Amino acid sequence: MAQRTPSSTTKKTARAATPAKSAKKTAATKATTRKTVAAKKTTTRKTAAATKATTQKTAAAKKTTAPKPTAKKASTTKTAAPRSAVAAAAERAGGERARRRSTPLLAGSETTAPPTKKTTASSASRPTASRRASRPAAAVGGSAPTSGTTKGASRPARTTRTTRAAGAPALRVVDGEGTGTRRPRRATTPRPRVATAPTTPSPASAPAEGTPSSGTALAPGVAELLSVALSAGQVASRTIGGAVSNAAGEEWERRLGEVLSFLRRRVQGDYSVDDFGFDEDFTLHTAFPVLRLLKDRWFRVEVRGIENIPATGGALVVSNHSGTIALDSVMTQLAIHDAHPQHRFLRMLGADLVFALPVVGDFARKTGATLATNPDAERLMTSGELVGVWPEGFKGVGKPFRERYKLQRFGRGGFVAAAIRSEVPIIPCSVVGAEEIYPMVGNAKTLARLLGAPYAPITPTFPLLGPLGLVPLPSKWIIEFSPPVDTASLGPTAADDPALVFDLTDQVRETIQQTLYSVLMTRRSVFF
Numbered sequence: 406m407a408q409r410t411p412s413s414t415t416k417k418t419a420r421a422a423t424p425a426k427s428a429k430k431t432a433a434t435k436a437t438t439r440k441t442v443a444a445k446k447t448t449t450r451k452t453a454a455a456t457k458a459t460t461q462k463t464a465a466a467k468k469t470t471a472p473k474p475t476a477k478k479a480s481t482t483k484t485a486a487p488r489s490a491v492a493a494a495a496e497r498a499g500g501e502r503a504r505r506r507s508t509p510l511l512a513g514s515e516t517t518a519p520p521t522k523k524t525t526a527s528s529a530s531r532p533t534a535s536r537r538a539s540r541p542a543a544a545v546g547g548s549a550p551t552s553g554t555t556k557g558a559s560r561p562a563r564t565t566r567t568t569r570a571a572g573a574p575a576l577r578v579v580d581g582e583g584t585g586t587r588r589p590r591r592a593t594t595p596r597p598r599v600a601t602a603p604t605t606p607s608p609a610s611a612p613a614e615g616t617p618s619s620g621t622a623l624a625p626g627v628a629e630l631l632s633v634a635l636s637a638g639q640v641a642s643r644t645i646g647g648a649v650s651n652a653a654g655e656e657w658e659r660r661l662g663e664v665l666s667f668l669r670r671r672v673q674g675d676y677s678v679d680d681f682g683f684d685e686d687f688t689l690h691t692a693f694p695v696l697r698l699l700k701d702r703w704f705r706v707e708v709r710g711i712e713n714i715p716a717t718g719g720a721l722v723v724s725n726h727s728g729t730i731a732l733d734s735v736m737t738q739l740a741i742h743d744a745h746p747q748h749r750f751l752r753m754l755g756a757d758l759v760f761a762l763p764v765v766g767d768f769a770r771k772t773g774a775t776l777a778t779n780p781d782a783e784r785l786m787t788s789g790e791l792v793g794v795w796p797e798g799f800k801g802v803g804k805p806f807r808e809r810y811k812l813q814r815f816g817r818g819g820f821v822a823a824a825i826r827s828e829v830p831i832i833p834c835s836v837v838g839a840e841e842i843y844p845m846v847g848n849a850k851t852l853a854r855l856l857g858a859p860y861a862p863i864t865p866t867f868p869l870l871g872p873l874g875l876v877p878l879p880s881k882w883i884i885e886f887s888p889p890v891d892t893a894s895l896g897p898t899a900a901d902d903p904a905l906v907f908d909l910t911d912q913v914r915e916t917i918q919q920t921l922y923s924v925l926m927t928r929r930s931v932f933f
Contacts, residue, residue, distance in 0.1 A: 663690065681781070682770035683752070692772050696739050699732075703879050704838065706736060708744040710886035713832055716747050719786035720889065721824040722793040723913050724834035725812055725921065726801035729843035729862045731759075732877065733836045734795060738773070740884050741791070751793045752785050754778075758799075758859070779823045786827035793834075794820045796914075803848070803860035809840035810921050818910035821892075825900040825909075830889035833913050835920035838882035841931050843867070880931050883924050887916050 667690040670676050676686040700706045714720065724737060738751040753769070754777035760766040775781050777794065785792050795801065796815040804813060824831050847863035867874030890913060892899075899905055 667691075678771075681752070681773075681775045681785070683750075683773040684771040685750070688750070688772045692768070693739055693742070696735055697743070699877075700736055700739050700743075703877070704736065704842075704882040705879075706740050706838075706882040706884060708740045708884050708886075710888075711741070711744045713886045713888050714741060714745060714749065714791070715830070715889075716745075716749075717789065719789050719827060719829040720791050720832055721782075721786060721820060721827075721829055722751060722791065722832045722834050722886075723820060723917070724793065724795055725810075725836055725917055726795035726797040727804070727809065727836070728802060728839035729845050729864065730877075731795075731802055732842065733839040734793065735772070736839075736882065737793060737834060737836065737884060749791050752790045754782055754792065754794045756798060779819055782820070782823045783827050786824070786829045796820060796910075799859040803845065803862065805848070806840070806844040806846055810837070810925060812914055812918050812921075815910050815914050818906040821906050821909045821913070822900040825892045825895055825906070826897050828893040828897065830891055830893070831909070831913055832889045833887040833916040833920065835885050835887070835917050835924060836882065837885075837921060837924045837928060838880045838931075841880040842877035844878075878932075881928070881933055883928065885920055885924060887920055890916075 667686065670686060676684065678684050714722070722737070722741075724733070727733060734753050734755075738753060741751050742748050750773055753772075753774040755769055755774045756777060759769055759774070760776060775785070782792055782794070797813045798816075800813040804811075821831065843862065843864050845862045845864060849861035849863060853859065853861040864874060866876075890909065892909070895905070
């Protein structure tokens with residue numbers, strides 16, 4: 406038992422020492438691995454650095470070796486005669502093109518290098534001799550490069566060729582014996598479609614004949630553009646003038662001249678106004694042109710019996726009144742002026758309300774209207790004027806549409822008494838078509854009293870459509886003048902006889918009413 410105890414102890418000690426040795430071996434292995442990896446990384450870095458250094462040395466050696474021909478060429482150039490800055494720039498820009506162009510031009514040369522495919526293509530695209538004269542040239546006495554030219558300098562940029570000044574010398578080359586003048590390019594390979602330049606040398610201080618210098622190269626283009634612009638302007642003006650002439654008629658120039666003359670007269674005050682405020686110049690050139698559009702284009706007024714209006718002397722035109730707005734009065738005035746051979750003016754008699762309105766009153770005065778009073782009417786008719794009166798007044802204009810073409814009361818016959826005292830004829834006038842321009846279907850009497858107006862019309866379009874309802878309907882108008890009623894045989898004193906005045910008033914009213922009925926029977930429709 407005493408001998409087994411050490412043995413067991415030794416075994417226990419050996420078992421305890423085995424893990425310690427394993428741990429030491431593992432640590433040693435890891436350390437060896439780390440050293441190996443670090444050595445590999447260091448070797449890799451050194452190899453990359455060596456490779457990079459070798460590459461840089463090789464590139465530097467190539468760069469050092471490449472400029473040798475250029476340096477040789479530069480040294481050769483230094484030995485040549487001194488040249489101007491323009492010639493040096495031209496030589497640098499010439500490159501391979503200058504060499505190929507100058508090779509067949511050498512005096513005494515018997516062999517010519519065949520042009521390559523690239524050179525031929527560039528030559529075919531070049532312009533004629535006028536373009537060649539503006540190429541950059543070398544100075545006299547300079548040598549053209551024949552070798553050592555790199556491919557990158559074979560064709561300079563287009564803008565480089567235009568840097569030569571107007572007075573720069575032309576291109577000249579040097580052969581083995583002396584200096585020769587420039588000959589036509591590519592003389593050894595003639596091309597029929599390209600014109601060759603003359604062989605006569607031109608002065609060095611001026612460009613070739615017929616070739617613009619660099620300072621005036623753009624002048625022909627600008628001149629051509631201006632010429633084209635002027636031609637286009639002339640064509641456009643003729644076209645517009647023809648269109649205006651076709652639209653306005655052959656008399657458009659005369660009408661334009663009348664407008665300009667009217668403006669000049671208004672500015673200078675070269676027009677006359679009579680005692681009643683009638684401005685004939687304003688009426689002819691301002692009011693009538695506007696009203697004529699309504700008369701001829703919108704209402705298409707037809708005039709009948711214009712021969713019943715006397716050519717000279719005073720007369721009284723008595724007409725029916727209708728239309729909600731008194732357009733029939735101005736249409737009658739314009740119809741007489743346009744249809745009568747003497748183009749007579751109708752001096753209208755209006756109510757007080759017409760002249761109380763701010764704009765309408767001034768317009769009525771200037772177009773020949775005056776206040777409806779016997780003294781004014783007699784004065785006009787005695788002086789030989791044609792006077793118009795509408796005895797129905799506001800009763801005729803403001804009557805409802807259901808009573809259309811039914812004459813209202815003519816009053817007490819004051820117009821007849823004025824005509825008898827002036828001893829002028831009375832001409833009945835019937836207007837058909839004015840009743841339909843504003844069909845009055847209602848009357849807002851309360852609103853009329855608030856506004857101080859004789860009536861406040863309600864039509865199918867107003868006030869339902871607002872301002873659009875003020876546009877009159879395009880009805881067809883017929884104005885007929887009946888034969889005149891003579892009053893000169895009665896004498897001036899007959900105006901004091903009330904019975905005679907009433908009889909003449911009823912006669913005139915009945916004539917107008919019967920004429921209205923007869924025209925309505927023959928009218929095809931309201932609008933045609």
